[in-house]
Amino acid sequence: MQKAKKVLRLIIFMIALDLDLLCKYKKAKTKMQGFLFNRIFVIMLTLTVFPITESWARTVHVQPLLTDLNNPWSIKTDDYNRFWITLMSGELVIVEDDIRQKVPLKLDNLLHSGQGGLLDIILVDVRAERVHAIVSYAQGDTSANRLAIASIVLIKTDNIWEVTQTESVFVVKNDKSTPVHYAGRLLLLPDNTLLVNSGDGFDYREDAQRTSSQLGKTLRMNLDGTPVSDPPFADNHYLFSLGHRNAQGLALDSLGRIWQHEHGPAGGDEVNLLESGANYGWPIVTRGKDYSGALISPITQAEGMTPPKVNWTPSIAPSSMVYYGFDTFPELTGNLLIGTLKTKTIHAINIHDDYRETILTLPISERIRDLTMTNKGDVLVLTDGGDASVLLLTQGTD
Numbered sequence: 001m002q003k004a005k006k007v008l009r010l011i012i013f014m015i016a017l018d019l020d021l022l023c024k025y026k027k028a029k030t031k032m033q034g035f036l037f038n039r040i041f042v043i044m045l046t047l048t049v050f051p052i053t054e055s056w057a058r059t060v061h062v063q064p065l066l067t068d069l070n071n072p073w074s075i076k077t078d079d080y081n082r083f084w085i086t087l088m089s090g091e092l093v094i095v096e097d098d099i100r101q102k103v104p105l106k107l108d109n110l111l112h113s114g115q116g117g118l119l120d121i122i123l124v125d126v127r128a129e130r131v132h133a134i135v136s137y138a139q140g141d142t143s144a145n146r147l148a149i150a151s152i153v154l155i156k157t158d159n160i161w162e163v164t165q166t167e168s169v170f171v172v173k174n175d176k177s178t179p180v181h182y183a184g185r186l187l188l189l190p191d192n193t194l195l196v197n198s199g200d201g202f203d204y205r206e207d208a209q210r211t212s213s214q215l216g217k218t219l220r221m222n223l224d225g226t227p228v229s230d231p232p233f234a235d236n237h238y239l240f241s242l243g244h245r246n247a248q249g250l251a252l253d254s255l256g257r258i259w260q261h262e263h264g265p266a267g268g269d270e271v272n273l274l275e276s277g278a279n280y281g282w283p284i285v286t287r288g289k290d291y292s293g294a295l296i297s298p299i300t301q302a303e304g305m306t307p308p309k310v311n312w313t314p315s316i317a318p319s320s321m322v323y324y325g326f327d328t329f330p331e332l333t334g335n336l337l338i339g340t341l342k343t344k345t346i347h348a349i350n351i352h353d354d355y356r357e358t359i360l361t362l363p364i365s366e367r368i369r370d371l372t373m374t375n376k377g378d379v380l381v382l383t384d385g386g387d388a389s390v391l392l393l394t395q396g397t398d
């Protein structure tokens with residue numbers, strides 16, 4: 001019976017996807033037809049709810065909202081119920097009233113290769129027809145590239161969004177020849193400064209311990225890219241913390257504490273409580289191994305190096321994190337929600353209850369690229385890859 005239900009849901013989902021493709025074809029013909037097909041698509045998907053089987057999450061429903069996203073990296077929502085989704089190719093997908101627009105960001109010297117491309121976006125100032133955002137992206141070529149930060153202004157005129165301003169904010173000063181381990185996650189702090197995860201570039205892991213290098217660090221700066229007035233390291237005013245590998249998660253909790261997660265190698269994925277000036281150990285202290293199986297370090301703790309609050313060995317490949325402060329899903333209140341590429345699930349970590357972990361398995365097994373929340377506390381999941389989707393998790397009934 002369960003199997004028959006699964007097959008039926010899969011068939012409905014496939015029909016919905018086909019309808020979405022048809023919708024796009026029709027939309028090319030006339031806007032009104034596209035609008036109608038979009039409506040039908042949304043109604044179809046509303047009927048396609050997927051109950052989750054875990055006991056704590058028995059009332060959660062998963063509803064696909066958007067499909068056919070080509071290698072997205074980040075999703076944000078705003079007070080106008082719009083979605084802002086970055087594509088690694090350098091475009092921003094803006095979804096407003098079921099209409100989607102793709103806006104090229106005109107980033108200086110964007111490198112779309114390997115793990116590089118347009119990465120994260122944060123919305124700094126949001127109005128109905130004007131948005132100021134900050135993005136992170138890979139810049140350069142495959143022999144010399146780096147993480148860069150840009151400020152963009154988007155204006156809506158006659159329902160069309162356009163970039164009217166793109167300015168470089170910051171460029172990581174150390175070039176690397178590997179198009180991987182950019183990290184790239186951004187977080188706006190309450191004091192209006194910006195935190196940036198800068199990766200170790202894979203082949204440059206020793207740099208994570210060098211205060212002279214900006215690789216393998218959390219960086220902090222003003223929104224215009226100038227250094228902050230209270231830097232913890234005298235010799236490099238952009239460093240906030242060091243000893244990181246490839247961090248793709250940053251979140252603030254209800255107490256204003258900063259949480260970060262990072263990919264370990266084979267094992268050693270971590271959640272860290274970030275503090276200014278602290279050293280988080282990589283690559284001297286790790287519970288992970290090299291992909292070859294070789295031990296990276298026999299040391300799992302050391303004086304002066306802050307241990308993780310949570311460690312996963314084997315790896316889960318954490319890609320995204322939000323702090324869940326809503327009570328829409330009471331079981332999740334006070335948890336960090338962490339989306340993963342490897343286990344294709346959401347790991348909920350209760351930071352107010354001894355880091356108790358709950359795993360939410362989604363009925364659609366996809367690598368998760370990013371997470372965010374709606375204003376009502378529903379959870380939005382952005383999947384990974386060339387045919388990615390946005391899934392809406394809502395509270396249903398038993």
Ligand SMILES: [Ca+2]
Pocket residue numbers: 243270280281282285286306307308
């Ligand atoms: Ca560590």
